[in-house]
Amino acid sequence: MENEKENNKVYIKPFIILFLISIVIFAFLYFLHSKNIENRFNRTLQNYEKSINLIFENAITNSGSNENTYSAKEDLKLSFEVGFKMLESSINEIMKNSNDILQFWFAFLSVIMIVFTLIGFFLNNNILENAKKQLEMVENEAKNSIDKIKSEAKNETDKLIQESSRKIQENNLFNLGIQSLNSKDYKTSEYYFTKVIELNLKNSGAYHNRGLSKHYLKDYDGAIKDYKEAIKIDPNYAYSYGALGLSKHYLKDYDGAIKYYNEAIRLNPSISETYNNRGAVKYDLSNTKEKNSEEYNKLIKEAIEDYNEAIRLNPNYSESYYNRGLAKLQLRKIEEAIKDFIKSYELDNNDGIKEKAKNQLINLAQKGYNEAREFCKKYNINYKYNKE
Structure with missing residues (x-):
């Protein structure tokens, strides 16, 4: 559009300049x-004035004799008629030449006007053509834009x-995986x-659960x-750190x-399982x-502290009670250990932990506690024969 305006300016300026020059x-x-x-x-009037003066001079010269008076009058009359005709002829010729010249220049001006009219016509036609082309370009661009947008x-x-x-x-696959895992x-x-x-x-959850x-x-x-x-995908997911710690534990690392x-607890200090599992690692490390x-007792005490925190966060966490009971046995806190085993037995619905707690209590009963x-x-429970 800017180019079209520039083209129009280029055409109109010379046209105006030529018209003004004309x-x-x-x-x-x-x-x-x-x-x-x-x-x-x-010049014609000057010539006519000279002719009149000459006539009058001749008339005065010839006025001395009476017999020539009549003849002088006739000559004067004839001279005036001839001079007047000459004047009339000169004036007619001048006017004719003047009219011819004026007609020529008016014709010339008319031709100029016609030429400029034609120039204006072609200019307007050119502008219209350019406008038409520009309109076609705009239509094509609009069509291309619409097609591109579509x-x-x-x-x-589709995406x-x-x-x-x-x-x-x-x-759907993730849910099927969770169902199979459960x-x-x-x-x-x-x-x-x-x-x-x-x-x-x-999908960090898929990696985590596949790891499980x-x-x-x-x-x-x-x-x-x-x-x-x-x-790597979710650096702040504490459960992945906890699960990683569990697998490291099984590899005895x-x-x-x-x-x-430690990293899992830093990210989320409210997960009771993390404290319980860290306590279990410290307990195994003490062995x-x-x-x-001193190092042995320190690790056992740290394990008990972790179990305490797990129980604080989840007072019904039977596995932590059982694990804490084992740790207290190592420190010869038998009565406290018995209370933890009983609590674990009474809370747990998991037969594995429940059975372990019962066996520990039977063993302690056999020892006379x-x-x-x-x-x-x-x-x-018949503790004497290790049977119910």
């Missing part, structure tokens, strides 16, 4: 023509449909979470690898396990030390 030239020529006519009239909208719609379909498929079908859950990861490499599946399948190295991938449990040594024997009587 007017100036015509005015100048008309002025010269008027001066020329004026000069010719003056194409982009279609592509975006949204594909993305939505992929998300639905991803969520059903302890770990092979199947690992398969579903692998499919989820194939659809979305950024591998852990329960005792593929601890594979589990650790998946947990680390989950942490106690220092590594404690390191990851690598000399019994009743009254609270353990009272427990056995209360629940009709």
Whole structure:
């Protein structure tokens, strides 16, 4: 559009300049023509005046004799008629020449006007052509823009449909993985979470849960690898650090396990399982030390502190009561240990922990501890033969 305006300016300027120059030239020529006519009239009058003077001089010269008076009058009359005709002829010739010249210049001006009219016509036609071309360009650009918008909208719609379909498929597979994990079908859950990861490499939950599946399948190295991938995607997910610590514990990498449990607690200090599991690592680590040594006792006390925190966060956490009971036995706090085993037995719905707590109480009852024997009587457990 800017180029079109510039083109129009280029055409209009010369047109105006030429028109003004033509007017100036015509005015100048008309002025010269008027001066020329004026000069010719003056010369004609001067010539006529000379002729009249000459006639009068002849008349005066011949007026001396009477017989020539009549003849002089006739000559004077004839001289006036001839002079007048000459004057009339000169004036007619001047006027004719003047009219011819004026007609020529008016014709010239008319031609100029016609030429400029044609120039204006072609100029307007050129402007219209340019405007038409510009309009066509605008229409084409608008059409191309509309086609592009439609194409982009279609592509975006297709992408949204594909993305939505992929998300639905991803969520369905993820839910199937969770169901299989909860059903302890770990092979199947690992398969579903692998499919989820194939659809979305950024799904940290799929890596985390596949790691859990591998852990329960005792593929601890594979589990650790998946947990680390989950942490790369979501560095603030405390549960992945806790699960990583658990797999490290099973590989007897106690220092590594404690390191990851510490990070999990830093990120989320309200998860009771993390404290319980860190306490279990410290308890197992104490067994690598000399019994009743300062380092041994320090680790046992730190384990009890972790169990205390786990129980504070979850007062119904039976496993922490059981674990704390084991740690207290190592410190010869038998009565406190018996209370923890009883609490664990009464709270737990998990047969594994419940059975372990009962066996510890039977063993203590056999050693003569009254609270353990009272427990056995209360629940009709024959501690003497280790049978109910």
